[in-house]
Each structure stands twice: as C-alpha cells, then as structure tokens.
Amino acid sequence: MDIAHLWHALGWPLLRLLASLALALLVANVIEALNWTRFLARLAAPIIRIGHLKDVIGASFSMAFFSGAAANSLLAEAYGQGRLTDRELILANLFNSLPTYFLHLPQMFIITVPFLGPKTAATYVGLTLFAAIARSAAILVYGSIALPPLPEGCVVCHLTEDTFSWQKALRKAWKRFVRRLRSMLYFTVPIYIGFHYLTVWGAFAAMEGWLASHLSFLAWMTPQAVSIVMFQVAAETSAGLAAAGAMLGAGSLDGREVVLALLVGNILSTPMRAFRHQFPYYAGIFKPAVAVRLIVHNQAFRAASLVAVLVAYALLG
Template sequence: MDIDLLWSALVLPLLRLTLAISMGLIVGNLIEALNWTHTMARLASPLIRMARLKDVSGASFSMAFFSSITANTMLAEAHDKGEMSRRELVLANLFNALPTYLLHLPTVYFLTVPYIGDAAAVYVGLSLLAAALRTLFIIALGRLTLPPIPEGCVVCRLQENGFKGFRAAFRLALKRFRTRLPKILYITVPIYVAIHFAARHGLFARLEQFMAQNVGELSWLPASALPIVIFQMASEFTAGLAAAGALITTGGLEPRFVILALLVGNILSSPMRAFRHQFPSYAGIFSPALALRLIVYNQALRVGGMIVVTYGYWLWAF
C-alpha cells in the first residue's frame, strides 16, 4: 500500500470533506434556528386561501414551519371537534409537507454541497421543484373539492414561535450540530473508504457487467451509480451522498449521473423510511388507520412528484 497515494487520494479528501460538512451543518442549522421561515409562512397565506383551506388549516400550515407534531395536533383536534371534514384534514396534512421541507432546506443544501459540489444546487433545486408541483396539485384539488371560505386570520399563531434572538439561535444551532455531526461521520467515513478501495480494485467494472446481464430495470444507469441507490435504500440519504462524493472525487461518475442516481435513490427509499420514522408519531396524534392513510397519501404524492421531476431531468440532461 502506497502511503503517499493513500494520503493524497483518501485521507486528505476525507479531511476536507469533514471540514466542509462541519461548516455546512453550522450554517444550515443557524439558518434554521433563526426562524427564516417566519416570513415564508406569512407570504404563503394567499396559497391557503387559494386551496380553500380554513383558518385552522392555515394556522397548522404556519406552525409546520416550526413543529410538524404541533401542526398535526392542531388538525387532529379540529377534526375531533367537527371543525373540519376528513377531506380537508387530508388536504391540510398534505399541504403541510411544503413547510416541513422548507424548514430543513438550508441544512439539506449545505450538507449536500461538500459531497457533490455544484451538483448540489441542481439536486436540491429539483427536489424543491417536486415539492412545488405537489403544492400546486393540492391547491388545485382543494379548489375543486372544498367549498369557498370567508376571510379570516390565517397566521395569527405565528408569534407564538417567533424569533427569540441571535444568542438563543446560535445555542440551538450548536446543539443540533453536536448531535448531527457524529451520526453523519459515522456513516460517511466507512462508506467513503469502501467506495475508494472498491473503485481501485475494479468492483464497478464487474458490477457493470452484472447489471448488463441481470438488472435490466436500472440498466440505463451507469454501474458505478448503483451504489448510490443501494446505500440510500439500505441506510439513509447521507450514505448515498457519501457514495456520490467518493465517486465524484475519484472521477468515476459524471455529476449528471450522480444527480440522477440520487433522485432514483430518493424515490425508492423514501416510502419505507417515512413509514419507519413518521408512523409512531402519526399514530399518537391520529387514529392508527388514519395515520397509515395519511402516510400513504403523502408518500404517493411525493413519489409521483419526484418521478415527474426525475423524468424531466433525464430528458433535459441526456
């Protein structure tokens, strides 16, 4: 084993990646802690009206920028009191996926950049486009299926979770950083090392031959992109990013294929991961049957939006 080659090709890039991830997490967590979405919630109030959602749905939408559990609790209580129908409950819950996504958008972007560089803007932008398409679909569905509503106060409860000051925001960002960084590195380092040695020993060349013979459904992806999809399905998003970063660093994969593989991995991995993480909290707020139905609706809509965006990107980039 050549120590100099190991240092320049593996250790040094990994150290740079760790530093970049650390800085990205700090910045992303700080933006989250500063409640940058406070203004977004106010700007989104016309969308609430366009979807013909009631005040309680609008308040829940605003609260989802800060706590999805609080937002869902508001919907469940309103439904139990007879203030909203089952249909509006479903649509409001689906609509709340947008603020939940926007809340974590800075962290997702600043976490993705160290791994895949400029391709991060394209990948995150495509994910945001999919979220926007889902929101437009829900607005159209609400206007078609819900009755008109009178004017009211949609964002009255925003001040309950307003800006608490820079010092408090920095403490919260630092707390999140200390929690997230060890978990990310625990996944990133071994995967990065594994991808590095796999590429050097010709694993992807053999994998390409295997794919050509046995995996026709994904044969349109390069063989070297398959580990990105596999790691996302077997573990989590950070694992797929680690594989993507290693492949880009070694020159084994073009950025456009990395983006496509991340999108495909996102589509295939999200439903089961969402069920695993969301069902316990959903079942504690709604009835188990309704909780399962809401998760199925959310994931079906999410996967549909991602498929449309992925297909559009494939047509544009290839």
C-alpha cells in the same frame, strides 16, 4: 500504494470533506434554529383562498415553516373537533409538504455541497425543491376545483408566537449539530474509504452482469450509479451522498448521472424510512389508523412528484 500516494489520493480529500462537512452542518443547524422561514408564513392567508382551504389549514401551513409538530397538532385538534373532514385533513397534510421542506432546506443544501460541489448540489436540491412546490401547487389547483369557496377567515387567530431567545436557539443548534455530525461521520468515513478502494480495484465492472439479471429496471444506469442508489436504500441519505462524492471525486460519474442516481435512491428509500421514523411521531399526534392513512398519501404523492421530476430531468437535463 505508498503512504504519500495514499495521503494525496484518499487521506487529504477525506479530511477536507469532513472539515467542510462539519462547518456546513454547524451553519445549517444555526440557520434552522433561528427560524429563518418564519417570515414566509405571512403568505398563507391569500394562498389558501386560492385553494378554497379553511383558515385552520392556512394556520397549520404557516406553523409548518418552523414546527412540523405544532402544525400537525393544530390539524389533529381541528379534526378531532369535527372542523376538518377526512379529505380536508389529507389535503392539509399534503399541502404542508412545501413548508416542511423549507424547514430543512438550509441544512440539506449546505450539507450536500461538500459532497457534490455547488453546481451538482444546486441541481439536485433545486429539483427536489421544485417537486415540493409542485405538490403544494397541485393541492391548490385541486382544492379550487373540488372544494366550495369559503367565507373570509382569520389565519393569524390560530397562530401562537413563542418568545425568541438567541441563547435557546444556539443551544438547540449545538445539540443538533453534535448528534447529526456523529451520525454522518459514522456513514461518511467508511463509505468514502470503501468506494475509493472499489474504484481502484475495478470492482464495479463485476456488478454489470448481476445488475442485468436482478435490477433490469435500472439497466439504464451504470453500476457506479446503482451503487449510490443501493447505499441510499440500505442506509441513510448521507451514505448515498458519501458514495456520490466518492464517485465524483474519482471521475467515475458526472454530475448529471449523480443527480439521477440520487433522485432514484430518494424515491426508492424514502417510503420505508418514512414509516420507520414518521409513524411513531404521527401516531403520537393522530390516531394510528389516521397516521397510517396520512403517511401513505404523503409518500405516494411525494414519490409521484419526484418520478415526474426525474423523467423530465432525464429527458431534458
């Protein structure tokens, strides 16, 4: 393989990907730092009435659109004071999955596009968004059936407004951009190069026999798709995206196969990653036993919703 061919087949596509990725990451962090979802908090008051949820839960739901830590701290305080039962605390935490998802939605979509392209990225992000909406909707349905109606409360009474500062927001965005870009490049460059050569050398054909005997429950997936799942499980989300981008670029997989692989990898990788990253954070707000209980319920509910979305897309997509 000569230098010219290597540049056109690997160097230029990788350089173009990294440039678009850096720009997308910067834009996403600026949007996130500007608290673009704050206006959605106004919807909380009428929504919680549907699910017979207390006003403090509505306030936590509103705060979760711009600060997950503040939302959980509000729930912890109410729980510690006896204003929330164990069941209400778990429901509140599950209910907050939608605003928590919206908090990072711009970054997730803008970063996914350079790897997968607009159409495939929109499909994947749209399916995970639908799963998040379904989770919160399910909590409202359950609450309307299992919880007694409550008198009118005051959601806004529990909220605190921070003074907005452009300088502070942009400084926060730049700090996050530098940290996340370094981490993403660490995975993207070697994985993209590695998958390029694995494709050229035909290494994926050798995986078929191994998959048949070790991962029979993924036998419906091609070896290339399973490799995306493996990278998501073994490393970070950006590793799976880098692998998916390489497969799409090489024409080894189509958009539908990539979306299915990313959904499977998402389901299998998130629970352990959540415990690794979320437990120290949750344990700093709630008691350790409560933190474990919340994480278990949250991840089980999340996995169930993604499995339902995966099955529906596999059958209807």
